[in-house]
Amino acid sequence: MPSEVLDQGNRDSRDFGKSSVKPRNVTLLVLVALFPALVAFIVLYRQSPSVPYQDDYGAILDFAANYEQLPSWKGKLLDIATEQSNEYKLGFEHSIVALELEFTHRLNFGFLTALGNLLLLPIAYLLWLTYQIHETDAARRLLDFLPVSFLFFSLTYWENLDWAMTGLQNTPVVLFSLLAIYLLTRPVQPLFACVAAMLAAFSSANGFLLGPVGLLILLPRRAFAAAVVWCCTFVPPVVAYLYHYHSSASLIHRFSYLTRPLFFLAFLGCAIPFRWPAAILGLVLLAIFFLAVQQRFDRVNPAAFYSVVWILATTALVAWVRGAVGFYTASRYSIYSILLLIFSYGFLARYLPGRFPMFKKRYFYSVSAVLVLAAFLVSTAVAYQRLAARRRMILAGIEFYRARPEENSPMIDPQVEQTVPQEKANEQAILTRVIQKRIYALPPKQEIQ
Numbered sequence: 001m002p003s004e005v006l007d008q009g010n011r012d013s014r015d016f017g018k019s020s021v022k023p024r025n026v027t028l029l030v031l032v033a034l035f036p037a038l039v040a041f042i043v044l045y046r047q048s049p050s051v052p053y054q055d056d057y058g059a060i061l062d063f064a065a066n067y068e069q070l071p072s073w074k075g076k077l078l079d080i081a082t083e084q085s086n087e088y089k090l091g092f093e094h095s096i097v098a099l100e101l102e103f104t105h106r107l108n109f110g111f112l113t114a115l116g117n118l119l120l121l122p123i124a125y126l127l128w129l130t131y132q133i134h135e136t137d138a139a140r141r142l143l144d145f146l147p148v149s150f151l152f153f154s155l156t157y158w159e160n161l162d163w164a165m166t167g168l169q170n171t172p173v174v175l176f177s178l179l180a181i182y183l184l185t186r187p188v189q190p191l192f193a194c195v196a197a198m199l200a201a202f203s204s205a206n207g208f209l210l211g212p213v214g215l216l217i218l219l220p221r222r223a224f225a226a227a228v229v230w231c232c233t234f235v236p237p238v239v240a241y242l243y244h245y246h247s248s249a250s251l252i253h254r255f256s257y258l259t260r261p262l263f264f265l266a267f268l269g270c271a272i273p274f275r276w277p278a279a280i281l282g283l284v285l286l287a288i289f290f291l292a293v294q295q296r297f298d299r300v301n302p303a304a305f306y307s308v309v310w311i312l313a314t315t316a317l318v319a320w321v322r323g324a325v326g327f328y329t330a331s332r333y334s335i336y337s338i339l340l341l342i343f344s345y346g347f348l349a350r351y352l353p354g355r356f357p358m359f360k361k362r363y364f365y366s367v368s369a370v371l372v373l374a375a376f377l378v379s380t381a382v383a384y385q386r387l388a389a390r391r392r393m394i395l396a397g398i399e400f401y402r403a404r405p406e407e408n409s410p411m412i413d414p415q416v417e418q419t420v421p422q423e424k425a426n427e428q429a430i431l432t433r434v435i436q437k438r439i440y441a442l443p444p445k446q447e448i449q
Contacts, residue, residue, distance in 0.1 A: 029142035036153035036376060037124065043155065043380065044117050047387035048162045049394040050110035050443060054416065054423075055165040057430045059085035060097055064107055065434050067098055081202070081240040085165075089241050091202030093168040107440045109164050116160075116167015119175050124152055126178050130303045131346045144349070147368050148342050150376040155383035156271050157335040162387055166332065173207050174335060176200035178307055180210055184217045185302040190226040194233040201237035208234060209313040213306055264319040268312075271337035271375075278337075285337075286312075288344045297347055308343050311336045331386075402442060405432055 052061055063083050070076045080094045096115065100107060127148055132141045160166045176199040183193035197214065200207030211234050218227040262279055269281030289308055292298075298305040318333060345368055353361050393413060401410040409428035411417065417424055434440040 026139045026142065029139055029146070033142055033145055033149045036150045037121070039380060040120070040153040040155055041117065043384050043387065044162055047384065047391050048110070048113055048117075049391045050113060051394060051398050052109055052410075052431070052440075053163055053165075053390075053394050054411070054413075054427075055085070056109070056163070057427045059090060059093065059165045059169075060107065060112070061434045061440060062430050063094055064097055064101060064439050065430070065437055067094075068101060068437065068439055078243075081236075082243045084245065087247070088169070088205055089202075089237070089245075090169055090204075091237065091240060092172055092199055093165070093203070095202075096168055101439070105439075107434070110443075112164035113162055113167060116164060116171055117162065119167070119171045120153070120161075123171070123175050123178065124149065126175070126182055127152060127342060130178075130182060130301070130307070131342070143365075147345055147365075147372040150372045151338055151342055151345070154338065154376045154379035156273075156338060156379045157331055157333075158383035158386055159331040160335065162391070169204050170332060170335070173200050173204035174339075176203060177207060177210055177310055181213065181217070181306050181310060182303045184214055184230075185306065190218075190223075190229060194230060197230070198233050198237060201234055202240070205241075206314040206317060208237070209310055209317070210234075213310045213313065216309065217302065217306055260319055264316055267315045267319050267333055267337070268340060269337055270331075270334045271341060273331065273334075282337075285340045285344055288347060289340075291351070292343075292347045295347075295351060297351075300350070301346070304343055304346060308340060311339055398442060399445070401428065401431065402445070405435070 063079075063085070066083070067076060067079055070079060076098065080098050081091045082089060083094055096112065097107070100111065128145055131148060132145060155161070160170045176196045180193045180196035180200060183196060184190065193214070197207070197210045200210055211231065214230045215227055218224075218230060262275075265279040265282035265286065266275050267278075267282065268285050269278035269283075272278045272281050289312070292305065292308075315333075315336060349361070349364060349368075352364055394410075397410040397412040400412055401408045405428075407428075409424040410431055411424045411427045431440075435442070
């Protein structure tokens with residue numbers, strides 16, 4: 001019965017597409033689908049500071065200074081894989097920094113920031129591949145994808161962007177994780193999925209959650225050999241994490257067990273930047289996922305289904321470890337909430353027409369399009385303002401440092417100074433060190449105004 005409901009929804013979707021969209025509109029639909037990406041990258045280009053910011057000093061500048069003085073390739077490779085930043089081992093990010101140093105011997109934060117931003121494009125392409133598997137008509141596929149494009153490029157996760165460190169940690173782990181799950185659900189060699197999974201684990205710690213998710217895909221198929229290879233994939237990043245790992249100050253014991261379910265729901269819905277509305281949205285998204293489980297959506301679109309399983313595991317980990325402190329930086333994690341909204345749209349578009357005979361696909365689509373467009377406009381405007389404010393603060397700090405580099409720190413955020421008192425001195429010392437070593441040079445003042 002569940003699969004019949006979804007099949008009916010698919011037939012309704014195809015019939016709607018045949019009667020409503022003509023082939024001559026394909027070019028226009030392509031342009032409309034690309035429009036939110038164009039707007040997003042214009043915003044990011046205009047507000048990019050192209051200089052280091054907060055965690056960049058430890059994860060990139062300090063790493064680069066240590067890396068350059070290592071005498072052998074063996075030591076450099078070990079440093080790339082095992083150097084720790086806060087509680088993370090950022091093998092992927094460090095490899096990008098190391099490659100830039102090997103080729104140019106200088107760090108260019110404009111390049112590193114742009115690279116992190118551009119990783120959004122392959123994620124968007126993966127969403128296109130994942131949520132268009134039932135359509136054959138190109139115009140219909142594009143029309144269905146428009147809400148996905150406007151949702152994904154709404155920039156609710158602005159804090160990850162225009163920031164080298166987070167752009168090369170939080171964005172790649174999403175890209176490689178979605179890619180690994182997509183490849184596991186396709187009739188291709190599992191080796192490619194294993195490579196993507198290893199890159200995810202070397203990007204950020206939640207990449208390790210792919211391990212059990214992959215087994216949920218492989219074991220029901222009795223792909224036992226592939227499951228063994230899949231498990232072996234995580235051995236190198238596990239070894240890298242265990243090598244001289246030192247535990248940072250943990251937040252896990254500072255929050256009541258009763259509040260963690262609230263934080264879990266709030267993280268699920270953190271596309272809304274207010275805790276209680278976010279928790280309500282998270283509850284709705286969780287209910288939709290359980291409905292998808294009941295309807296065996298894993299058989300209809302396994303890539304989308306198991307991607308959400310990984311997202312739920314990631315959200316549970318963040319809520320458990322970070323709690324309320326994590327929600328204050330929820331814009332870093334709202335990309336997961338956006339992906340859940342996209343999943344909900346993709347599932348309901350096929351479930352509701354088959355479940356309710358009076359339901360019309362065009363009504364659902366029209367309402368979804370209006371809501372998504374409104375969310376895109378509001379979120380983009382907010383992101384523009386927040387990115388602009390952050391850029392002004394970063395550049396003011398750089399100019400403050402440039403005035404008296406022997407004394408002044410580029411860190412002028414009073415909130416960070418209150419939370420981490422030693423950060424001010426650390427950033428001044430690290431920036432001075434890499435400039436003296438000629439690993440990094442501040443851009444001319446006129447280039448960053």
